[in-house]
Amino acid sequence: MIANLPLWLSILVSAAVVLGSALTLAGCFGLVRLPTFYLRIHAPTMGTSLGGGLILLGSALYFSLTQGRVVFHELAIFVFVTVTTPVTLMLLARATLFRDRVEGGSAVPPSFRKPEPLATEAEMQTGIVETKAD
Template identity: 45%
Template sequence: MLDYLLSFLILTGAIFTFVGSLGLVRLKDFYTRLHGPTKATTLGVGCLLIASAIYFSNREAGMSLHEVLITLFLFITAPVSAHMLAKAGLHLGLPSLAKTPEEKIPEKDNETTKTLTDKKTAVDQ
């Protein structure tokens, strides 16, 4: 029974890891490529680590939960690296299939900085 559960977890994990890297090859532009590794691989490695935790808990006396640490760490850090990479990509102005939002955010920033400076001059006066 446990054997089947472990096999299932290991296979699912390996397949998701594979699909995540496949996305890296198949997708067309940088921003869509970001999606594959951040999502598919986190669950893939998560499944493998849970399988490892179950395997070692079953094999030796006592629980073996330290794999959970890597899982949690990956779940927290993968989005952060994705965010940084997206930011770097936007900063370098990489070509994108979607409309790049050059105009969308800076405009609003200008407005707020403008109102801020307005307020500041009002205070100065």
């Protein structure tokens, strides 16, 4: 850290860094506290989106105002983490869903796709089955 730091910059960087790490801590705390895997997979994304974004914003402010360099490192890290986290978590959730459905336990969340009705009421009364054009 350098000696002659302006007060507003110090306060701004401190607020961003503390808020970001508090959000990250909340996310990892949710990883411990939440009961099932499908709830737990939402928790650490707080750290990867807003928490990490605030910490990297504080770092970018500090270095761009004290050393006069272009803010590129933090932006690159932020973009990379924000783009890759949904990809990995979606792959992981699909793998978990596949494993749970193969095992057929009670922990599997229900499918959103409704089963096709065998016959409508009008078809049952008349006995004529109309083919639906999709």
